[in-house]
Amino acid sequence: MDVLADVLAATKLGGVVTAHLTAAAPWGIKMDDMPKATFHAILAGACWLVRPGAEPVQLAAGDFTLLPTGVGHALCSAPEVDLVPAQQTEAGTGRQRIHLRGPGRETTIVCGAYRYDAFPNHPLLRVLPPLVHIPAGQTPAHREMAATVTMLAAELAAERPGAQTVTDRLVDILFVQMLRVWAELRAEDGASWLAGLRDPEISGAMSVMHEHPAHPWTIEEIAGKVGVSRATLARRFTTLVGEPPLSYLTRWRLELAARRLRDTPDSIAAVGKNVGYASEFAFSRAFKRAHGESPAAYRLSHRAPPCS
Incomplete structure (x- = not known):
């Protein structure tokens, strides 16, 4: 990925x-x-x-x-x-x-x-x-x-x-x-997901999360995928990317959800399930915290008008 x-x-x-x-x-x-x-x-x-x-x-x-x-x-x-x-x-x-x-x-x-x-x-x-x-x-x-x-x-x-x-x-x-x-x-100037792409193990961890974002990942499982210890992954990921692995995964899931709300007619529950949320309530709460509005309000304000 x-x-x-x-x-x-x-x-x-x-x-x-x-x-x-x-x-x-x-x-x-x-x-x-x-x-x-x-x-x-x-x-x-x-x-x-x-x-x-x-x-x-x-x-x-x-x-x-x-x-x-x-x-x-x-x-x-x-x-x-x-x-x-x-x-x-x-x-x-x-x-x-x-x-x-x-x-x-x-x-x-x-x-x-x-x-x-x-x-x-x-x-x-x-x-x-x-x-x-x-x-x-x-x-x-x-x-x-x-x-x-x-x-x-x-x-x-x-x-x-x-x-x-x-x-x-x-x-x-x-x-x-x-x-x-x-x-x-600017490799030494600060933490970001872009800086994380320069590190093989951290880039690998990001890749597995991007490839299967809805999977219920744990830090232990991600660390095993890239061949490092849990502690090493958590420390290096946070240092390079600026946040822990599972926080990064949450942000990426909600970015994907925003895209589906803009581009598809899928129900809000289906969008949430597609990115790893078991309930519509949990998804809606997380989405509003990240984007400042509910999934329904976001869809209404960001969907492209239909082609005439």
């Missing part, structure tokens, strides 16, 4: 290119808050990323940034320049192309967004910082990201048939590559 793939599939994260920006200094664009993660890949030149209450961050060609909560921010040639709201920029037909002309150095950026099911309660929001900055680098993982960005830029420039499908898939690939690089760069 690939835990990262399972999380991404269960929460339906998908990406899209929102703008292909070419700007010559001086320039500045202000983006409002949005209920999506936003990203920027710097193809050429350099710029600054400015957020309220934070120090400006200088970006160079090859850098990649992700703002997981879609917080408002600005891209600009220098922190002190005047900003133009993104809604007021010129856009061409089809994919949004923005050209800001000036006498100075030119910068090219691909901007995009990742939509989350159940935003802002996606599991990744619990492990990613407000700004993920992946500087250009020379490790194999960095080079893989750079190759994907190069392919993305080529598709945007060529505008061939099927380009939107190709670019959307490349953006999804870019997200996974970004997570791999970020996990390597």
Whole structure:
């Protein structure tokens, strides 16, 4: 079981290119808050990323940034320049192309967004910082990201048939590559399920729980599956992931339940049983504690409208 793939599939994260920006200094664009993660890949030149209450961050060609909560921010040639709201920029037909002309150095950026099911309660929001900055680098993982960005830029420039499908898939690939690089760069910075994927035994424990989430797991049984003692599993899992194994399992069960409530007509009792709860009452109580509302209320507020 690939835990990262399972999380991404269960929460339906998908990406899209929102703008292909070419700007010559001086320039500045202000983006409002949005209920999506936003990203920027710097193809050429350099710029600054400015957020309220934070120090400006200088970006160079090859850098990649992700703002997981879609917080408002600005891209600009220098922190002190005047900003133009993104809604007021010129856009061409089809994919949004923005050209800001000036006498100075030119910068090219691909901007995009990742939509989350159940935003802002996606599991990744619990492990990613407000700004993920992946500087250009020379490790194999960095080079893989750079190759994907190069392919993305080529598709945007060529505008061939099927380009939107190709670019959307490349953006999804870019997200996974970004997570791999970020996990390597920040491996020592704190506990998270993403950090746990780097440890063979802890990753194995997470995998068995993801493969059979409804099974009545005990720590002893999970430890036996991955070949470590109960005490070792409990200690290492809590250190790396930030919570005990069975707490992680409960959160994952309720994430799966949220997906089934959004995507299926199954009864609440059936949804609870599918993720390991023997009674509807126990499931409803646990779900409300995790999501802040009952399963019925969650289904009503999160189900997609039927296609007409």
